[in-house]
Amino acid sequence: MSGLYTCNSCSIAFETGQDQRDHMKTEWHRYNLKRRVAQLPPITESTFNSKVNSLSVNEAQEEAEKKKQDKRQMTKKDMRRKEKEALLEKKKKLLQLAKESMMKNMAAAQQEQTQQTAQSAKEVEQAPIPVETSTETATAAVTTAAAAPENDEELTEEQLAEKLMKQKLESQVEIPLETCLFCTKKTFPDFESNLDHMFKTHGFYIPEQKYLTDKKGLVKYMSEKIGLGNVCIVCNYQGRSLPAVRAHMLAKRHCKIPYESENERLEISEFYDFTSSYQGFMNTETNITKDVPAADDGNDEEWEDVSSEDEDGATEVTANKIIDDEEDVPEEYLYNDGVQLHLPNGVKIGHRSLQRYFKQNLKPEKELTEGQGTLVAAETRTFLPGFDKKQYQVRQRVWQTENRDKKREDKRAAKFVNNQPYYRDQLLQ
Amino acid sequence: MELAVSYEDSQVLLKDKNVLQDSVVDKYRTAGQISQTALKYVTGLINDIYHYKTIETPLTISEICLLADSFIITRLEQYYKNKVNERGIAIPTSIDVDQLASGWSPEIDDVKNLKNWNKEITSEEDPLNSSVTGLLKVGDVVKITLGVHIDGYTSEVSHTMVIYPTSTNETGAIVPAGPLLDVKADAIAANHIAMETVVALLACALTPEKLPASLGTAVTGQLIRHIVNTVARSYNCAVVPGSRVRRIRRFLAGQNEGIVAEREYKGVVWTESHQEAELLANSDVKDLAVATNSSRSVPSAIPVDDFTVNSGEVYMIDLKMVPVGHSTKKGLVTLDVVDSAQGKSHRKNELVARSGIFVRDFAQSHALKLKTSRKLLTNIDRNGVYPFKLSHLSENFPIVQDKDYNEQIAALDKDLKSFRLGMSEILNNYLCVESPIEVAKWVPWEHILKGSNQNGALSYDATATLTLPGHEVPLPKLGIASLKLKSLMKSCPETIDLPVVRECTTVVLCDSDVSSGDKPELLRLTGGSKTSQPSWIQSKLELNSEDSTVQGIFQLATLVKDKRFGLVIRETQPMKQVVNQGSKENNGMEL
Secondary structure (H helix, E strand, C coil), X not given: CXXXXXXXXXXXXXXXXXXXXXXXXXXXXXXXXXXXXXXXXXXXXXXXXXXXXXXXXXXHHHHHHHHHXXXXXXXXXXXXXXXXXXXXXXXXXXHHHHHHHHHHHHHHHHHHHHCCCCHHHHHHHCCHHHHHHHHHHHHHHHHHCCCCCCCCCCCCHHHHHHHHHXXXXXXXXXXXXXXXXXXXXXXXXXXXXXXXXXXXXXXXXXXXXXXXXXXXXXXXXXXXXXXXXXXXCCCCCECCCHHHHHHHHHHHCCCCCCCCCXXXXXXXXXXXXXXXXXXXXXXXXXXXXXXXXXXXXXXXXXXXXXXXXXXXXXXXXXXXXXXXXXHHCCCCCCEECXXXXXXXXXXXXXXXXXXXXXXXXXXXXXXXXXHHHHHHHHECCXXXXXXXXXXXXXXXXXXHHHHHHHHHHHHHHHHCCCCCCXXXXXXXX | CCCCCCHHHHHHHHCHHHCCCHHHHHHHHHHHHHHHHHHHHHHHHHHHHHHCCCCCCCCCHHHHHHHHHHHHHHHHCCCCCCCCCCEEEEEEEEEEECCEEECCCCCCCHHHHHHHHCCCCCCCCCCCHHHHHCXXXXXXXXXXXXXXXXXXXXXXXEEEEECCCEEECCCCCEEECCCECCHHHHHHHHHHHHHHHHHHHHHHHHCHHHCCHHHCCCCEHHHHHHHHHHHHHHCCEEECCCCEEEXXXXXXXXXXXXXXXXXXXXXXXXXXXXXXXXXHHHCCCCCCCCCCCCCCCCHHHCCCCCCECCCCCEEEEEEEEEECCCCCCCEEEEEEEECCCCCCCCCCCCCCCXXXXXXXXXXXXXXXXXXXXXXXXXXXXXXXXXXXXXXXXXXXXXXXXXXXXHHHHHHHHHHHHHHHHHHHHHHHCCCEEECCEEEEEEEEHHHHHHCCCCCCCCCCCCCCCCCCCCXXXXXXXXXXXXXXXXXXXXXXXXXXXXXXXXEEEEEEEECCCCCCCCCCEEEECCCCCCCCCCCCECCCCCXXXXXXXXXXXXXXXXXXXXXXXXXXXXXXXXXXXXXXXXXXXXXXXXX
16 A cells, blocks of 8 residues: 555655655655756655754854854945955956966976976876865765765865866866967967957957056966856856857857956956056046946846925936946945935935936925814815816817717708799799 | 815814813913903003003004004914914904904005095094094094914904093093993993803803703803893894804814804804894794705804803804994894995995905915915915914014014015015915905895895805805895895995994803812903903993893893802903013003
8 A cells, every 4th residue: 555655756655645745745855856856866864854954053153153243234235245255256266276277287288398208197297186176075075975875966066166177177278378269270470469360350359458467367367268167258158168169259249358347347457457547536446437337237226316305396306327337326325115215315316217207296295284184174165076177178079079060960951042032933933 | 175184183183182171271371361461462552542642653553453463473472382383363453443343454555555545534523534544533432353372272352442532530540531422332331241141151051050040941052142132132232243152163263254164163143144034023024935045065064053052162252233223213234345446336435445364265276376476375374274464474573672663664564565466366266365344334124125136035146255154145034145235235325334342252161170270160261351341331221120031141240240159250361561561562662
């Protein structure tokens, strides 16, 4: 009978239907269901429980720490900044890794040139760090989840990233500085002519050359992105291989260095030095970031300064200060009521989409004083209903048709009217 | 109607806020004190000018009105500041002379106009001459009316004064040369007795067991009307239409009567229709078909006598009387509205004037074209719901002693010019209503009976000023609308003006929980022996003591005098020190 009640996700059987139903409500089952959706094999209940325990302990600790830290409430601004910092940190780490491997590769290439013989030895040394780390993680994974056979799935995010890195490094294609980033197998005598080619044929424009300090580094970084990461430099499209990414970039004309949003600028900021522009213009820099209109990502929010409703009730748009970019939205607002942001200085900022309503010049709602209220409450007069425009229009139409009909009737009747002054009816003769 | 108040709010505003508590009684009392003081101030001014002659250049009526209003506003400054939202003048001070029944409160810029418009009225003998020139003369019956409200709790007062010829007695004091002996004396006597009796009657509502047996068991509207009519008849007087004994509530002190059809109106009103009913009852005519006009108003808004006075209510007793002993004929006493038209229909002896008092009608709304009028309307709305004068809206109001008087008057005059411009648009769109200047007239009854209404019994004049709901037709049984009555009045050569006497007082029927003693008491906010002493008169007529009603009146008078077992009536006194200060002001004023 036990074969009747089973759970396919967890691959177990039950004695009764009630057991099965109870099982379906457990977290374990849900977890296995999700794993099944992700095409992963189910785990046993004990494994699940141990996982939950370790996680909850971690969470509790984290929360306690967080509470200690966040004695003062984190504002949205701080949170966003932290997130960004974390992201940058991650990116930097990746870059660091990539750079290191690159240096290693270059050194290796030099070695290759000098020592042709030590080929096999170099092979071992090619990627020592990633290999080491991967073995370490592998062992760690084995120790933490000994029961689970598929330690591949149990890797943390970091470990996964590193694994990915390893794979990438293996399939890396290095693009030298004299070779075009986008064309296949186009090499030039020197770096400058290559840049010239890329600018003329692909529109590979390097922004703010005045402040650029490390041109080669910038191009190198781009080539890393394409060659090592197989990532499009504009839209971060992840190609399967270098030719795929190149084909994408050529087809989509994604052959430029994006330099519009703050993130994009920050990404390549290490190759620039803007300190010469700071002298005397401490605020121009901020203006530049503000005034350059950005092609924003999906959830860009544009806010307009709308003067708060004054006593006359006239809502007028005083300043159309359009602030772009999510980062530049005034963040010290008191609250957001879904329609307007309320700033501490009393200004209310409405969204552009509601501009037509803010532009309306409505009569203010009349607030009655107690005396007026008493009179109105005591009033028993009834008044005639006011002039209804719609009703009047309908009536007007009726009148018009009536008039037309009458005219037509008159015209028809006029045909039978005898206008001859000396007419003699033949019948009466 | 565009505006509306929720049911809960209206319950709070009309019911809860009118429950007498200590705080409410306090506001009433303070309002009463201020109006008493202001009345004392005005009577003092008039005495100083016309009796003691301490002020050389006499003030005109418009100036006295302005000074009285300024006085009220300055006094009010000291009370309930920042504690209540609304307080101020409940009715602009008006000074009506002789046949003028109400509403004579000209602006200062009207002094010249009045003289221009009324060039025919020049003779010293003409009773209208005092109103036109603004200067009183010996023998004038002067009615002073004013009112104060604090947070909508209103006290109004009016008092009749007589201008006497003066003489110096043996102690050197200036006294009247003799009592008033005219028919005016009858009216003053009747009005005073009626007033005191009604006050005592209302006090009986607190202790119904003390009500004299001849007057019934409860204080009802019918009883009040009967007593007032009895007193008036005994002195050969008639009660002028527009007199009323009515309950007042917060912000509903009768100032909007005729504009707002007030819900749950409780009070006795005297109109032409009551005189008509009495005249027809005494005649042989029995088969008059009475047309009933189905009024558009809610029944509770129509004033009827069928009510009982209860404790915890506040009443305003506003009685006007005219002597009708000049002729043996029967006649109808009615009010003629003075207007500023000088066309063909204007008679030479008729007064031409424009009213200075306006009332806002909040039910009306209109988008005004002129900027001046829009500004003025906001100003008016801020002023409150009570009647106002244009000068109240000026920045140069109130007149203060520190500054030069003439300069202030000149500045006020300048402001009035722009206000007049704005006001015309406001009036044309019915956002405000002029409170009419009324003249009491007597029309022979036979002349009215000759007239007929061709438009049918139910027609009534929609433009008639300030008619109470249910009383739109002045003579409903004869079917004579107000326009018809006006034409009858003009067409009859026998029609005469009658001198009006007016007394008004506000009383609070305090139950024992809010009264100052342990017994329930009647708190008389205004009037009484301190400020409204009757003038020195002698009337040949007296009450017929055989009559049972009159006996009841006498019993009431003894009850009032009986401190121990009688009726408890407490009078609000004018502020003593303030009065001194006020008289000092008079002396110190540079005129």
